[in-house]
Amino acid sequence: xxxxxxxxxxxxxxxxxxxxxxxxxxxxxxxxxxxxxxxxxxxxxxxxxxxxxxxxxxxxxxxxxxxxxxxxxxxxxxxxxxxxxxxxxxxxxxxxxxxxxxxxxxxxxxxxxxxxxxxxxxxxxxxxxxxxxxxxxxxxxxxxxxxxxxxxxxxxxxxxxxxxxxxxxxxxxxxxxxxxxxxxxxxxxxxxxxxxxxxxxxxxxxxxxxxxxxxxxxxxxxxxxxxxxxxxxxxxxxxxxxxxxxxxxxxxxxxxxxxxxxxxxxxxx
Amino acid sequence: xxxxxxxxxxxxxxxxxxxxxxxxxxxxxxxxxxxxxxxxxxxxxxxxxxxxxxxxxxxxxxxxxxxxxxxxxxxxxxxxxxxxxxxxxxxxxxxxxxxxxxxxxxxxxxxxxxxxxxxxxxxxxxxxxxxxxxxxxxxxxxxxxxxxxxxxxxxxxxxxxxxxxxxxxxxxxxxxxxxxxxxxxxxxxxxxxxxxxxxxxxxxxxxxxxxxxxxxxxxxxxxxxxxxxxxxxxxxxxxxxxxxxxxxxxxxxxxxx
Numbered sequence: 107x108x109x110x111x112x113x114x115x116x117x118x119x120x121x122x123x124x125x126x127x128x129x130x131x132x133x134x135x136x137x138x139x140x141x142x143x144x145x146x147x148x149x150x151x152x153x154x155x156x157x158x159x160x161x162x163x164x165x166x167x168x169x170x171x172x173x174x175x176x177x178x179x180x181x182x183x184x185x186x187x188x189x190x191x192x193x194x195x196x197x198x199x200x201x202x203x204x205x206x207x208x209x210x211x212x213x214x215x216x217x218x219x220x221x222x223x224x225x226x227x228x229x230x231x232x233x234x235x236x237x238x239x240x241x242x243x244x245x246x247x248x249x250x251x252x253x254x255x256x257x258x259x260x261x262x263x264x265x266x267x268x269x270x271x272x273x274x275x276x277x278x279x280x281x282x283x284x285x286x287x288x289x290x291x292x293x294x295x296x297x298x299x300x301x302x303x304x305x306x307x308x309x310x311x312x313x314x315x316x317x318x319x320x321x322x323x324x325x326x327x328x329x330x331x332x333x334x335x336x337x338x339x340x341x342x343x344x345x346x347x348x349x350x351x352x353x354x355x356x357x358x359x360x361x362x363x364x365x366x367x368x369x370x371x372x373x374x375x
Numbered sequence: 376x377x378x379x380x381x382x383x384x385x386x387x388x389x390x391x392x393x394x395x396x397x398x399x400x401x402x403x404x405x406x407x408x409x410x411x412x413x414x415x416x417x418x419x420x421x422x423x424x425x426x427x428x429x430x431x432x433x434x435x436x437x438x439x440x441x442x443x444x445x446x447x448x449x450x451x452x453x454x455x456x457x458x459x460x461x462x463x464x465x466x467x468x469x470x471x472x473x474x475x476x477x478x479x480x481x482x483x484x485x486x487x488x489x490x491x492x493x494x495x496x497x498x499x500x501x502x503x504x505x506x507x508x509x510x511x512x513x514x515x516x517x518x519x520x521x522x523x524x525x526x527x528x529x530x531x532x533x534x535x536x537x538x539x540x541x542x543x544x545x546x547x548x549x550x551x552x553x554x555x556x557x558x559x560x561x562x563x564x565x566x567x568x569x570x571x572x573x574x575x576x577x578x579x580x581x582x583x584x585x586x587x588x589x590x591x592x593x594x595x596x597x598x599x600x601x602x603x604x605x606x607x608x609x610x611x612x613x614x615x616x617x618x619x620x621x622x623x624x625x626x627x628x629x630x631x632x
Contacts, residue, residue, distance in 0.1 A: 119466060119513035123386050125614035130381025156381070291631035298594035298628055337555030341617050348614035357380040357609065360602035362595055363631025364624040371555050374548040374620020 126351050132157035135208045136354060137199060139189060139215040139241060142169035144314035145264060145346050146214035147176070152347035153212070153354070154178040161185050161202045163215070189215050189237040195244020203254040210354040211249060214264045215241050216282070218316055220275040220324070234278040238264075239285045246293050249302070258301045262353045263290055264346075265306040265365065267372050283308075287365055294363030303362035305353050310369035312341035337371035345370075380605055386612050388413035391465050393455065395445060395502065396472035396494075398425040400571035401521060404600030405469050405607045410435050412608060417458050417465075419443045420472070445472045446493035451501030459511045466513050467611040468506055470499050471521040473539070475573055477532045477580050488535055495539040496546075503550050503561070514557045519610045520547055521603075522563040522622060524630040540565075544622045551620030560619035562610050567629035569598040595627030 136153055140146030142164035150160055154177035164170045167186040174182050185202040189195040199211070216238035221230055242263055249255035268276050269283030290306040297304060311317060311332060317340075321329055333340065349368045352358050367373050392409055396402035398420035410416055410433040420426040423442035430440040439462060443454040459465065473495035478487055499520055506512045525533060526540035544563050551561040568574050568589065574597070578586065606625045609615055624630050 119464070119515065120389055122613040122616070123388065124383055125386045125609070125612040126381050127383045291628070294628040294631050295594050301595070303595075337552055338558065338560075338617055338619055345617045348609075349618070351381075352609050352614065355381045357382065357605040358625075360595060360598040360627045361606070361625050363628030364626070366623060367621040368615075368618050369621075370617045371551050371619040374551045 125348060126156055126355070128155065129157045130351065130355055134158045134210055134354070135161070135206060136210040136212060137161045137163065137185075137202055137208045138212045139163040139245075140237070140264075141173050141214070142166055144214070144316050145309070145312060145343065146212070147173045148343040149212055149214065149347055149350045151176050151178070152344070152351060154182065156351060158210070158354075161208075163187060163189070163198060163202065189241030189244065191236060192240045192243040192247065195241045196247040197244075199245055199248035200251070200254055203248070207253055207256045207259075208249075209256055209259050211245055211255065211259075211261045212350055212354065213242055213245055213262065216264060218320055219279055220320060221278060222275055223277045226278055231278050234282045235285075238282045239289075242286055242289055246289065250297065252300070255302060259303075260354050260358070261293070261302065261304045262350055263304070263306045265290070265308045267308055267310045267367070267369050269308065271373060290365065291363050298362065303353075303358070305358075305361055305364045305366060307346060307349055307353070308365050308367045308369060308373070309341065309346060310336060310372040312343060312345055314343055335372050335375070336369075337375065339370060341368070341370055382412055382608060382612075384411070385413045387608070390414045390467055390611075391417065391463060392467040392469065392611060393417050393419065393458070393465050393502070393506075394469045394471070395419040395443075395498070396470070396521075398422050398429055400471075400573055401566070401569060401600050401603050402469070402471040403429050405471065405604045407433060408601070408604035408608055409469070409611065410438065414467070417441065417462055419445070419454070419458075421445070445498030445501070446489075448497045448501035448504065451498040452505040455502050455505035456508070456511065459505070464510055464513050465506060466516050468502065468512070468516075468518045469521070469607050469611065470502055470519070472498055473521065475533070475536045475577060477577060478535065479532045480534045483535055491535040491539050492542070495536075496542045499543050500546060503546065507550070507554060512559055514559065517560045517611045517615070518550070518562070519607050520561070520563040522547075522565045524565050524567040524624065524626045526565055526622065527630050547622065548620045555619060558616075560610075560615070562618060562620070563622045564603060564606050564610070565622050565624045565626060565630065566598060566603050567593055567626035569600055569603055571600060592632060593627050593629050594632065598625070598627060
């Protein structure tokens with residue numbers, strides 16, 4: 107992985123400053139999927155440091171407990187369950203809200219898969235679409251009830267630049283991530299009367315465990331080519347923290363139906 | 376839930392930021408927001424009296440006001456270079472100058488296109504050019520250009536404005552690639568109708584049917600200048616170091632429709 111490090115960072119005139127206050131999500135209840143690793147875990151930790159109380163979803167209770175142990179503050183819960191299809195996902199979200207409606211939902215669950223179309227079977231499509239797409243539909247259905255997501259609440263769905271830019275071997279993943287963008291635009295219209303906002307974050311390559319597992323099997327020329335598509339280098343796991351915070355906070359109260367590219371410049375070129 | 380924008384009040388402390396079109400509307404709201412979070416501003420607009428009034432009311436110290444003609448790329452670039460010479464390199468810039476014009480294509484002449492493309496497009500090219508020069512912007516800086524959902528969605532009698540906004544969006548993507556080696560980020564914000572003086576002029580110029588249609592195109596209602604100012608602050612701050620070359624919709628789902 108040494109080759110994958112970000113490019114040399116030029117000297118900065120200023121040290122980076124924290125942008126969000128520690129209390130900017132005080133008292134907000136947020137449901138996070140995909141919380142046992144990667145972006146879901148990183149965002150969960152960031153949200154907890156800003157005052158949110160979380161309910162964590164993932165397939166593995168033990169790993170969710172690890173995430174919960176890493177959270178700041180208390181009052182966090184876990185809601186283990188597999189987002190296998192829209193119906194079970196809706197039931198999981200609804201059940202997780204039994205102690206009180208959520209103010210926000212962050213949907214990071216998903217599965218990355220590189221596979222040529224000629225050997226992509228239904229089982230491969232299921233693996234990619236189930237949590238990411240059908241899980242999002244379950245969230246959409248559950249969150250349409252005020253008892254699950256409060257009026258004025260915010261839904262943030264993780265998508266990918268693959269949803270708009272083609273790469274060989276990513277037909278299933280690209281289709282799933284494009285589906286999330288379409289769902290985002292339509293659901294935003296549907297929930298606007300309740301002032302519920304729905305946005306997608308379109309990320310490119312972030313150096314998570316999932317990415318490292320994929321890269322171990324990838325050709326080095328693919329890795330170099332992919333890095334060259336990232337003018338600002340690959341993202342760190344924390345790359346999404348502030349974008350998610352922004353979209354879940356009152357600072358974005360007129361933002362809905364939007365696709366927010368957080369991609370190191372990938373989609374510009 | 377009470378509104379809590381959640382930004383730390385010192386998150387832009389010590390940052391020198393250029394704001395164009397700062398004498399009214401979104402530019403003014405952004406200037407007030409940025410100054411309230413610690414930035415030192417150099418304000419630019421054509422009308423220096425109004426601009427001076429905005430400057431005098433800003434929180435914090437060390438802000439300046441400059442009367443600049445943004446109608447052409449060269450004059451805008453020279454003016455920004457002059458401000459850098461006097462006040463030092465920038466860490467950020469928000470370009471929100473520009474005019475709108477409601478006129479059907481059959482009547483659009485050179486002078487109309489110049490009016491819309493002058494400050495709307497050429498001035499933006501000039502400012503970004505000046506900021507690209509060595510020493511004009513610190514590495515790691517951020518440039519935000521005001522765009523519109525009009526870049527993506529047509530509207531009768533707005534061809535010049537729609538084309539101008541599409542032009543700056545394209546410029547932003549290219550500038551982002553050119554400046555990435557210095558970690559300078561360039562993005563635009565595509566807003567829909569925001570309740571500014573410009574918006575009220577537009578609403579006064581259209582009939583009741585067009586008004587109804589326009590209302591329906593804004594599922595979350597019209598925006599406030601503060602809504603855009605929050606997105607500007609986010610993109611100029613350290614919260615978005617991996618965001619560049621994007622055209623962000625801040626529009627209450629208008630373009631998603």
